[in-house]
Amino acid sequence: MFSYRHAFHAGNHADVLKHTVLIAALQHLTEKEAALMVLDTHAGAGLYRLDGDYAKTSAEAADGIQRLTVPGAAHVPLAPALQSYIDLVRSFNAGASTKIYPGSPFIIQRLLRSHDKLKLFELHPSDMRALVGNVAQLEAGRQVAVLHEDGFEGVKKFLPPPSRRALVLCDPSYEIKTDYGKVLDMVQDGLKRFATGTYAIWYPIIPRPEAHDLPRRLKTMAQKAGKSWLHATLTVKSSKITETLEGQSKRPGLPASGMFLINPPYTLKETLKEALPQMVQWLGQDRNAAHTLESGS
16 A cells, blocks of 8 residues: 555656646636645655656656657747746756656645645555655745645545635555556545536546546536546557567556546646647657547536
């Protein structure tokens, strides 16, 4: 249960998609003066060193954020959403290199106003200790609360929020197959408690029936509730197992991921129409690289 550490995957192509969408959504949601509460169900450690042992083991950031931040990488103007993402990541780094990667807790806190609130949930004991230490550096006081709890259950006590404005970010590891069902249960319960909240779900696109069922079931759930929805996916390579020169099977790693939002900001689809093709261009690893973007109300 406690094997997953996001430090191995920080800054990969899935983070590029997830955090670009997150930033664009928050930029819109913070335009209104009323306070916003953000609930991050699986916060992780909050900050990651891309030159540390964990990140270097998998080196996934090399095919993610670091493709976008190499000096002189972009010869054409980037889409505003992608540029905002890169600028925010760069703001955590000195000089041209990208050695520090902000996880969703630090991205969210950077974009919040003084009267907004952030609730961070984390169960992994090591990540929890790191998260507490990292958040302490922010000196954010009561704006940020770190809770050593199951985020699937923990969000319930904060919905609806006093301000009646909330964004719920849910991005479990899905290492345990039951996470797929827990996501659906959490969103279903959330819509009953707070029907107008924005629910943002990240998921991996892998050869597993639950992974392909999840967006379909979220779409059905949104439609039955009469809510608008948006679904974006990014594929960077084939999901097929290949053979090495030595005749050994080689798994491709995560080939694709998706973001599904219920009650998304109305500006988000147009924003991603520009950004997604550029993600494919910069992060694609083979001819299977592609994106999809659909929505409904």
